[in-house]
Amino acid sequence: MLKIVVVGGGAGGLELATKLGRTLGRKRRATVTLVDRNSSHLWKPLLHEVATGSLDEGVDALSYRAHARNHHFDFQLGSLCSIDRDKKTITLAAMEDEDGDLLMPEREISYDILVMAIGSRSNDFNTAGVREHCIFLDSLNRLTVSATR
Numbered sequence: 001m002l003k004i005v006v007v008g009g010g011a012g013g014l015e016l017a018t019k020l021g022r023t024l025g026r027k028r029r030a031t032v033t034l035v036d037r038n039s040s041h042l043w044k045p046l047l048h049e050v051a052t053g054s055l056d057e058g059v060d061a062l063s064y065r066a067h068a069r070n071h072h073f074d075f076q077l078g079s080l081c082s083i084d085r086d087k088k089t090i091t092l093a094a095m096e097d098e099d100g101d102l103l104m105p106e107r108e109i110s111y112d113i114l115v116m117a118i119g120s121r122s123n124d125f126n127t128a129g130v131r132e133h134c135i136f137l138d139s140l141n142r143l144t145v146s147a148t149r
């Protein structure tokens, strides 16, 4: 069966994986796999509400695993670290816990069609000190890390 892999479950990738799952996945015409380095998705325009404490991401974020199950696609938690276009495989980095103990080894996923939807990075316009000191409002991880400092 055709293997479609979408890397990045943001605004674009999540929508695509959901549509492909509901069409090709449901009819078993393709396997659709979504990969993201986080286990849940939060719509970015809501990030300022997390930053100000008026929204609880634990309650309001969408669980990729649950969403995938309801929409006929697979979800793989992991961070893309390389692509082998000749072998048609991607590699997801090994995962460790906070103590550095291995949770899951590096693994490969093969594809027939690969969609890259990993978003973008905030631009600091080369302004000195911004990258080191600014809290970018572009991901939950950064907000969580900043809040615990």
Ligand SMILES: Cc1cc2nc3c(=O)[nH]c(=O)nc-3n(C[C@H](O)[C@H](O)[C@H](O)COP(=O)(O)OP(=O)(O)OC[C@H]3O[C@@H](n4cnc5c(N)ncnc54)[C@H](O)[C@@H]3O)c2cc1C
Binding pocket: 007, 008, 009, 010, 011, 012, 013, 035, 036, 037, 038, 043, 044, 045, 046, 047, 048, 078, 079, 080, 081, 117, 118, 119, 120, 137, 138
């Ligand atoms: C604060 C804020 C407010 C915004 N407000 C609006 C708005 O009101 N209206 C509007 O239209 N747009 C808004 N935007 C812009 C909009 O959020 C983006 O245009 C949109 O999210 C881009 O979608 P994307 O799928 O390209 O990337 P993203 O939504 O950024 O998704 C990228 C995904 O890829 C994953 N990823 C990245 N690297 C890897 C990797 N190596 N391995 C595995 N997974 C990876 C990330 O975890 C993420 O889930 C806003 C953005 C921000 C930051």
